Amino acid sequence: MAVSWLRKLASRTQVPVFPVLGKQGDRALRYLALSPEIELVDSPRHASVLLIAGEVPADRFEPLRRVHDQLPYPFTTLWFRSEPWPHLENVPRVEKLDELPGALITAHRELMAGQRDSAPRILTDKPPNPWKGEGDFGQGGEGMMGGVPYGRPMAMNMQDDIRDGLTLDSLTFRLGPFFSAFPPGMMAEITLQGDLVQTWSTQLAPYPQSLDPVFFTARERPVPIAELELARARHHLHRLFQALRLAGLENASLDALRLAQNLSTSSTLGGLRRRLVRSGFFRLSSMEGGVLDPEQARQIGGPAARAAGLDDDLRLEDAGYRRLRFSPACQTHGNTRARWQQTLNEIDQSLHLAQQAERDEVYTSEVDRIETPRGPWSEQGPEDASPLLDEVLPGLEWGEALATVASLDVAAVVNEGGGTQTPDELRVVQGGSGNVFK
Amino acid sequence: MFLNELLLPVLMVTFMLTVGAYVVAVLDRLIAGAFGAPQAGSVWLAPMARGAWLMTQHANATEAPDWQAWRLAPALYLALAAIGLAVVPWSESLVATDLVTSVVLWGSVEALATVVIFLHGWSANALLPLIGGYRYVALGLSYILISMFVLIGVALPAESLQFTQVVASQEALWNVLRQPLGLPLFLIVGLGMTFWGPLNLADSADLAGGTASEISGPPRLVWDVARAAMLVAFSGVAASAFLGGWLGPWLPGPLWMAIKMLAVLLVLLLLGRLLPRIAPERCVTLMWVVLLPLSFLDLVWAGIGALL
Amino acid sequence: MNHGIGVDIAFLLLATLAVVTGWRVFRTDSMVRASFFLLVSFIAVGVIMILLAAEYLGVAMFFMMAVEMTVMALFMVMFMMNPAGLNPMNMVHQERIAIGAGIVGFLVLGAMALFAVFPDQPVSASLDPVKSLGNEMLGDSMLIFESAGLVLLTTMIGVVVLSCHRGRYGAAAEGSLPPGLEPGGDPAGKPEEDEEEEGGGHHHHHHHH
Numbered sequence: 005m006a007v008s009w010l011r012k013l014a015s016r017t018q019v020p021v022f023p024v025l026g027k028q029g030d031r032a033l034r035y036l037a038l039s040p041e042i043e044l045v046d047s048p049r050h051a052s053v054l055l056i057a058g059e060v061p062a063d064r065f066e067p068l069r070r071v072h073d074q075l076p077y078p079f080t081t082l083w084f085r086s087e088p089w090p091h092l093e094n095v096p097r098v099e100k101l102d103e104l105p106g107a108l109i110t111a112h113r114e115l116m117a118g119q120r121d122s123a124p125r126i127l128t129d130k131p132p133n134p135w136k137g138e139g140d141f142g143q144g145g146e147g148m149m150g151g152v153p154y155g156r157p158m159a160m161n162m163q164d165d166i167r168d169g170l171t172l173d174s175l176t177f178r179l180g181p182f183f184s185a186f187p188p189g190m191m192a193e194i195t196l197q198g199d200l201v202q203t204w205s206t207q208l209a210p211y212p213q214s215l216d217p218v219f220f221t222a223r224e225r226p227v228p229i230a231e232l233e234l235a236r237a238r239h240h241l242h243r244l245f246q247a248l249r250l251a252g253l254e255n256a257s258l259d260a261l262r263l264a265q266n267l268s269t270s271s272t273l274g275g276l277r278r279r280l281v282r283s284g285f286f287r288l289s290s291m292e293g294g295v296l297d298p299e300q301a302r303q304i305g306g307p308a309a310r311a312a313g314l315d316d317d318l319r320l321e322d323a324g325y326r327r328l329r330f331s332p333a334c335q336t337h338g339n340t341r342a343r344w345q346q347t348l349n350e351i352d353q354s355l356h357l358a359q360q361a362e363r364d365e366v367y368t369s370e371v372d373r374i375e376t377p378r379g380p381w382s383e384q385g386p387e388d389a390s391p392l393l394d395e396v397l398p399g400l401e402w403g404e405a406l407a408t409v410a411s412l413d414v415a416a417v418v419n420e421g422g423g424t425q426t427p428d429e430l431r432v433v434q435g436g437s438g439n440v441f442k
Numbered sequence: 443m444f445l446n447e448l449l450l451p452v453l454m455v456t457f458m459l460t461v462g463a464y465v466v467a468v469l470d471r472l473i474a475g476a477f478g479a480p481q482a483g484s485v486w487l488a489p490m491a492r493g494a495w496l497m498t499q500h501a502n503a504t505e506a507p508d509w510q511a512w513r514l515a516p517a518l519y520l521a522l523a524a525i526g527l528a529v530v531p532w533s534e535s536l537v538a539t540d541l542v543t544s545v546v547l548w549g550s551v552e553a554l555a556t557v558v559i560f561l562h563g564w565s566a567n568a569l570l571p572l573i574g575g576y577r578y579v580a581l582g583l584s585y586i587l588i589s590m591f592v593l594i595g596v597a598l599p600a601e602s603l604q605f606t607q608v609v610a611s612q613e614a615l616w617n618v619l620r621q622p623l624g625l626p627l628f629l630i631v632g633l634g635m636t637f638w639g640p641l642n643l644a645d646s647a648d649l650a651g652g653t654a655s656e657i658s659g660p661p662r663l664v665w666d667v668a669r670a671a672m673l674v675a676f677s678g679v680a681a682s683a684f685l686g687g688w689l690g691p692w693l694p695g696p697l698w699m700a701i702k703m704l705a706v707l708l709v710l711l712l713l714g715r716l717l718p719r720i721a722p723e724r725c726v727t728l729m730w731v732v733l734l735p736l737s738f739l740d741l742v743w744a745g746i747g748a749l750l
Numbered sequence: 751m752n753h754g755i756g757v758d759i760a761f762l763l764l765a766t767l768a769v770v771t772g773w774r775v776f777r778t779d780s781m782v783r784a785s786f787f788l789l790v791s792f793i794a795v796g797v798i799m800i801l802l803a804a805e806y807l808g809v810a811m812f813f814m815m816a817v818e819m820t821v822m823a824l825f826m827v828m829f830m831m832n833p834a835g836l837n838p839m840n841m842v843h844q845e846r847i848a849i850g851a852g853i854v855g856f857l858v859l860g861a862m863a864l865f866a867v868f869p870d871q872p873v874s875a876s877l878d879p880v881k882s883l884g885n886e887m888l889g890d891s892m893l894i895f896e897s898a899g900l901v902l903l904t905t906m907i908g909v910v911v912l913s914c915h916r917g918r919y920g921a922a923a924e925g926s927l928p929p930g931l932e933p934g935g936d937p938a939g940k941p942e943e944d945e946e947e948e949g950g951g952h953h954h955h956h957h958h959h
Binding site (some may be wrong): 561579581586587603731745 | 758780782784786789805806809810812813816817819820821823824878880881896900904907911912
C-alpha cells in the first residue's frame with residue numbers, strides 16, 4: 005500500500021525531461037520551457053522521460069544510445085517528430101507541438117502507476133575497454149603512473165600550460181552532441197587543465213539551423229520589413245534565452261522567451277534590459293572571454309562581427325532600410341559582453357525598425373543579398389563556423405568557454421526553408437580518450 | 443538522563459531538519475513563482491511529490507566510482523547540517539547541545555563541508571562532478587576564512603565561544619548594528635557554503651549539475667535535503683550571531699528566533715533568484731581581494747569595540 | 751572519576767575507528783582516500799579529546815584537520831586530474847624504514863603510557879577549560895599574538911595578490927617578460943630556449959584573452 009501511495013504522489017511532480025535535440029528540435033525545447041508541468045533537466049541522470057525532439061542523424065545514434073542508457077530506472081522515452089528505433093517496442097511518437105507536454109505527462113504518470121514498463125537498456129553494462137593496469141599493485145603502469153587503464157591514458161602533464169605557468173595534469177574527454185550548453189548536435193573533444201580549456205577540437209558541427217520562413221521568402225521577393233525585423237528580434241531572443249538559462253538567471257530567461265513568443269511591433273525591450281543590467285548579468289557573469297579578431301569576426305558574421313567593431317550589414321544596401329535611415333550600431337571589444345550588448349541593441353533596433361516599417365509599410369528591395377540574424381546571405385547562406393571555436397576557446401576557464409559558446413551563433417543555416425538539408429560534416433574523430441555523452 | 447541528553451536533542455534536530463528543508467523548498471518555489479516561473483499544482487505539495495519521485499527512481503551507477511565515498515557524501519553533508527542545527531539556540535535553555543565551543547564547532551562544520559562536497563564530486567568518477575568538486579575547494583577556503591574572522595568578531599564582545607553567550611551579549615545592541623560589516627559578509631559565506639544561487643559554482647548549470655550531475659534517486663534526495671537543511675542551519679547561526687537570536691519583546695524567544703531565521707532565509711533565497719552565477723575567477727578575486735580584507739576590518743572594528 | 755558507561759563505550763568505538771582508519775591510510779590505493787581516512791582518524795581522536803573535557807582542543811582538531819587534509823588532498827590531486835578509483839596507485843614507499851619508525855614510535859609512546867607517572871591533581875569543577883587553556887598558553891600576550899596572526903595572514907594574501915597576476919613586467923597571463931637589454935632585443939635574464947623542445951610538441955605562444 006505504502007508503495008502505491010508513494011508512486012501516486014510521485015506521479016504528480018513536475019515531469020523531469022531530458023531533451024535530446026535532433027534537427028530543429030529546439031522549438032520543442034522552447035515550448036516545453038514555458039510549460040508549467042515540465043521540468044527540463046541538464047543531466048540524463050535527473051530525468052524520468054527521455055525526449056528525442058526532431059530527427060537525430062545516424063552518425064549520432066551511438067551517443068544517443070549512451071544517453072538513453074544513462075537514465076536511471078524507471079524511465080521511458082518519447083519521440084517527437086522523429087522515427088523511433090525499430091527494436092524499441094510500443095514507443096509513443098508525437099507529431100504536434102501542443103500535444104507534447106500532455107504526452108510527456110502521460111508517459112511519466114503511466115510509468116509511475118506501473119501501466120508502462122521502464123524502457124530497457126540498449127547497450128551491455130560493461131566498460132568500453134578492459135582494464136589494462138600494469139603495475140604490481142594494480143596501478144596504471146610501471147612505477148606510479150602511466151598505462152591506459154580502461155582504454156584511457158592517465159591524466160598527466162603532457163602539455164605546457166598556456167596561461168600562467170601553473171602546469172596541472174591535463175584531462176581529455178569528449179562532450180556532446182546532446183550536452184545542453186552546446187548548440188544542438190555539436191560534439192567537441194576537449195583537453196582541460198584544471199578547469200582551463202587547453203585544447204578544443206569540434207568533432208561534429210552543430211545541426212544547420214532553420215530560420216524563420218520570412219527570411220527564405222525574402223530571398224525570393226520583397227517582404228515587409230516589419231515582419232523581417234520581428235523575426236530577427238525573435239531569433240536573438242531565443243539565443244538570449246539559452247544564455248540566461250546557462251548563466252543561472254532562469255526567471256529572466258523565461259521572460260526573454262515570453263517576449264519572443266508574444267513579439268509584436270508594440271513590444272519593447274526596456275523591461276528585460278533593465279532587469280538584466282540590475283541583476284548584474286553584464287558584471288558578474290562570465291563575460292570577458294571569446295575575443296574575436298577581425299578575421300574571425302568576419303568568418304562568423306552577423307551580430308558577432310558587429311560586436312567586434314566591423315560595421316558590415318547587408319541591410320545598408322537595401323533601399324527599404326535606407327528609407328528607414330538604418331545604420332548599424334557596433335561594439336568594439338568583441339568579447340562575450342560586447343556580443344550580448346550588441347544583441348540587445350539589435351533587438352531594440354529591430355523593434356524600432358519594425359514599428360517604423362509597419363507604419364510606413366516599407367518593403368525590402370534586395371532579394372539576392374539579405375542580412376539574416378545569423379549573418380550575411382549573398383551567394384551562399386551563413387556557413388558553419390564551429391571550427392572557429394577551436395581557436396577562440398583555448399585559454400578560457402570552463403564557465404567562460406561555455407558562456408562564449410552560448411554567445412556565438414555558429415550553426416550554419418539550412419539552405420531552403422524546410423527543404424533538403426546538407427549532411428553534417430563528420431570530422432576526423434581521434435580515439436583513446438574518455439567519452440562523456442550528454 | 444538518557445532522555446534529556448540524547449533523545450530530546452536528536453528529536454529536536456530531526457524535526458528542524460525536516461521542517462526546515464520543506465520550508466526552504468516551498469519558499470524557493472513561491473519566490474520563483476513571484477518572479478514569473480510557470481507553476482502548476484500546489485506549491486505546498488510540490489516538494490513532497492518531488493521527494494516521492496526521487497524515492498521511486500533508482501540510484502544509478504557510474505563506471506568504477508568510489509562507492510563508499512559516493513554514497514556517504516550526501517549523508518555526511520546532511521549530518522553536518524544537523525550538527526549546525528544542533529548548536530543553534532532557540533532560547534536560553536532550549537538548545538540541542540550547548541557546547542562551550544559551539545562557535546568553533548560551526549567553523550569546523552564549514553571546513554568539513556568543503557571535504558564532503560569535494561568528496562561528492564570526486565567520488566563519482568565522472569568529469570563534470572570532478573570539476574564541480576575542485577571549484578568548491580578552490581573557493582571554500584576563502585569562505586572559511588571570511589566566516590572565521592566574522593565569527594571571532596561576534597565572540598569578542600561576548601567573551602565566549604558559546605552561541606548562547608553570543609546571543610546574551612546582544613541584549614543591549616544587536617551585532618548587526620554593533621558590527622555593520624558582519625552580517626553582509628556572513629550572508630555571502632552562507633550562499634557560498636550551500637553553493638546557492640549566485641555562488642552555485644559546484645552544482646552549476648554549466649556543469650549540468652556539477653557534483654550532483656551523476657546522482658539520481660535517494661542519494662539525490664538526500665543531497666537536495668542536505669543543501670536545504672544547511673541553508674536553514676546557516677540562517678539559524680546568522681540569526682544567533684547577528685540578529686540577537688531569541689531576544690525580542692512581546693513574543694516568546696523561540697518564535698522570535700523562527701521569525702529571524704525566516705527573514706535570513708528569505709534574503710538568501712531572493713538573492714539566489716535575482717543574481718546570475720558569478721564567474722569563478724571573478725569570485726576568487728572578490729573573495730580574497732575585497733571580502734577578506736573587509737572581514738579583517740570587521741574584526742579590527744570588533745576588537746577596538748571590545749577594548750573600549 | 752565518575753562517568754557513565756556511555757562514555758566508555760564511546761571511547762572504545764572511537765579508539766577503534768581511529769586505529770582502523772589510520773591503518774586504512776596505508777592500505778588504500780588513492781591519495782584522496784588516504785588523506786580522508788587520515789582525516790577520519792583525526793576526527794575520532796578529536797572526539798576522544800572532547801570526552802576528556804578538552805573541548806576547545808577537540809573541536810579545533812576538527813577544524814584544523816579538515817582544512818589541512820583538504821589542502822593536502824587538493825595539492826596532491828591538483829596535479830593529477832585522476833577521478834575516483836579509475837587509476838589506482840601504489841601508495842606505499844620505503845616500507846622498511848617506515849615500518850621500523852612505526853614500531854619504534856609505538857614502543858616509545860606505549861612505554862610512556864605504561865610507565866610514566868602522571869600527576870594526580872583534580873581540578874575544581876568551576877574551572878572554565880576554554881578560558882584557562884587560553885590563559886595557560888598565551889596569558890596576557892593574547893592580543894599581541896592575535897594581532898600578529900592577522901597581520902601575517904594579511905601580508906601573505908597581499909604578497910600573493912601582488913605577485914601572482916600583474917608582475918613587474920606586465921600581467922602574468924600575457925607571459926610577463928622583462929624588457930631586452932637593447933631596444934627590441936631578447937628578454938634580459940632569460941635562459942636560452944631549448945631547441946629540441948621547439949621541434950617537438952606544439953607550443954601555444956599566441957594567446958586569446
